[in-house]
Amino acid sequence: MNAWSSLLRIALAGALIAVLSACGSLPPARERPAEFSGAADPSTTLAKIVEASTPPGEHSGFRLMPLGVYSLDARIQLAERAQHSLEVQYYQLENDAVGRLLLRTLREAAARGVKVRVLVDDLYTVKSQQLLLALSRTPNVQVRLFNPFCCGRNGFLSRFAASPWEIERLNHRMHNKLFVADGVMAVVGGRNIAEEYFVLNEAQNFIDMDALVVGKVVPQFEQIFDAYWNSVQVWPIADIVAGTASTGGEGGRKPGTAEFDDWIGMAAPPPKIVLPPSDILGYGPVAEELDAGRMGLLWGQASAIADPPTKPATVTADEAISTSVTMKVWGLMMDAKTEVDLTSPYLVPGERGMAAFDDLARRKVKLTLLTNSLAANDEPLVHTGYARYRERLLASGADLYELSPQRTSKGERFGMFGKSLGRLHAKTAAIDKTRVFIGSMNLDPRSASQNTEMGVVIDSPQLAREMLRIINISKLQNSYRLRLAKGTGTLQWLTNDGEQEVILTSEPESGFFQRFYNMLIAPIVPEMLL
Structure with missing residues (x-):
């Protein structure tokens, strides 16, 4: 009986929010110039590793990553070695230990002069939106949201309730997962950025699959990223998310690095990533090969589809x-x-x-x-x-x-x-x-x-x-x-x-x-x- 009463109260509250917020809508879109990835710089460290690793005449190289901690480490290693650009596109980028570890690594790359672009679907940003906003205010970083919610942004249900006439639009989500470093190495597959996708969550974890990719297919991934980045479905996060006192809102705007550090500092320390000597395919951690300047990969003809x-x-x-x-x-x-x-x-x-x-x-x-x-x-x-x-x-x-x-x-x-x-x-x-x-x-x-x-x-x-x-x-x-x-x-x-x-x-x-x-x-x- 109590459960049914709770459900009834939630339904009534949702209906009330919908009535009160029925006029919610996105702000007018601002014109912005199109941005494109451009050709990869062959002088970067990652580009030289790809060149040294590619046999003559091969198209694209791959390393399957069924082990979660290896896949997370690969992203971190690429971000730490990037010298020119990082393009990051995810359906979910959570404000947990894994999400903060990646965002911190992206911020550190930006501090070295790397151009960082982050594109996140807006469905699951209730907990991460302020951290992403703070990241966007650091030099060399841009953050955009796909198909954003206009209002009721501090709750999952309230977001839908605040825009009852836009349910059809809001039902369309960007489920893509992509990570590209210096235009020459990419990670693609099924994993979002959250603890459970890398077997680091205490309650639930996923068996998943990613691949580390090099070669001629990588520019195709960048073309896909650019198409999304420049689309009318995408908005700069600052146009959608209002800052709190910690992100330069009512308390006054702090420098971007300081406000990002505030959000990171309020959270738990980064996860301890323990890498076993090898995964189920017999491969070791990717850092060993990156440090050696040459990678062992499997090669084939490849096409990106989106x-x-x-x-x-x-x-x-x-x-x-x-x-x-x-x-x-x-x-x-x-x-x-x-x-x-x-x-x-x-x-x-x-x-x-x-x-x-x-x-x-x-x-x-x-x-x-x-x-x-x-x-x-x-x-x-x-x-x-x-x-x-x-x-x-x-x-x-x-x-x-x-x-x-x-x-x-x-x-x-x-x-x-x-x-x-x-x-x-x-x-x-x-x-x-x-x-x-x-x-x-x-x-x-x-x-x-x-x-x-x-x-x-x-x-x-x-x-x-x-x-x-x-x-x-x-x-x-x-x-x-x-x-x-x-x-x-x-x-x-x-x-x-x-x-x-x-x-x-x-x-x-x-x-x-x-x-x-x-x-x-x-x-x-x-x-x-x-």
């Missing part, structure tokens, strides 16, 4: 889907001749996707899918959309695996999860053991029609082998295998207790009320909202 920043504001919903990164990845899968191995934390194929999967089955293309179990999913409603298709996927011959939080916490291949809840967040595909996709795109309607997404497609049998090795570790050591019971056709989850196979007949590691809620809500949740 949705336009205007998606879907300037096109119809059907056009947004048909030209999306999602459809490009579907196209890659439909070109498969022998096998497709896909990881997606949110897997809602829809009828169109099921028709594509059925076509793969008819052509005898082996399909393996890895996604979150109900217990591992941080978006339980999305699980309802996925659950509608499980039996059909299995009946068509697909191999289906769901991540187990318990089994993830017992392993150390992706980092020390300890007592934290393990979840899948990697968005990858390996096709015919020759082609790889790494990026930000989930296989769900939101990625196809609402969010902007990006990624990279690489033709490289060597890289595909490493990707498959990582996927196989996840599915065999950290997941349940699903099947349909003989005779009844009901779902079964298979695992082992170390000695023998265990068969479960209901959503594993989930409570009764969690399962009941999802069963109750599944029929009424529109799939296009997932």
Whole structure:
């Protein structure tokens, strides 16, 4: 009874805020000149390392980074060595120990004269907006927000409530993840900037995937960044966020470095990053190779792909889907001749996707899918959309695996999860053991029609082998295998207790009320909202 009363009070409060704030709107946009990355300077340290590491005639080089602390360290190492420019683009950049560590490193780079541009989607900036504003007021740094909220900025729900007539606009988010140093090295993949993406959170952590990238594809990433940076969907943070006393608001404006130090000083110390000698692929920390002046990479032909920043504001919903990164990845899968191995934390194929999967089955293309179990999913409603298709996927011959939080916490291949809840967040595909996709795109309607997404497609049998090795570790050591019971056709989850196979007949590691809620809500949740 108390829970329902609390929900009612929240709903009434939200309605009141909406009424009181119905006139909220963004300020008039100011004209600003377009800015572009320009050609990379071959005299920088990073450029010389790339040149020394690139065999004659090769296109682009890659290092997969399944281990969270290695991926975080790579960003820090690139920022510390940058001499010319840093371009940083993220869906979420949290004001936690990891976010502050990265922002501090960016500020230090700017102090050396590096031009720093930071672009963040505005959805999750409630806690980070003042820190980002302070950073923007330091020399050589610019910070912009994608598709910002006008008002009610100090609360997640109040932001939407303050602009009730703009819900359609605000539903479109920039889901991209990109980090480029000196125009010659980049980090791309699925990770946002927050503790849980690097296995440094006490409550929950993600299995995820990034790649360190060099070569001819890097300028394509910079072109993507520039298109977003100069788009009408993007605003300088100072035009949107009002400063507090600590960021030069009512208390008077401090010099940029001083106000940034105030915000950093009020927070906990940076995280202690412990780097193991090697990751699950046998690679050591990237700093060792950067210091040596030469990197060992896997090479292949690569293309960066991204949705336009205007998606879907300037096109119809059907056009947004048909030209999306999602459809490009579907196209890659439909070109498969022998096998497709896909990881997606949110897997809602829809009828169109099921028709594509059925076509793969008819052509005898082996399909393996890895996604979150109900217990591992941080978006339980999305699980309802996925659950509608499980039996059909299995009946068509697909191999289906769901991540187990318990089994993830017992392993150390992706980092020390300890007592934290393990979840899948990697968005990858390996096709015919020759082609790889790494990026930000989930296989769900939101990625196809609402969010902007990006990624990279690489033709490289060597890289595909490493990707498959990582996927196989996840599915065999950290997941349940699903099947349909003989005779009844009901779902079964298979695992082992170390000695023998265990068969479960209901959503594993989930409570009764969690399962009941999802069963109750599944029929009424529109799939296009997932």
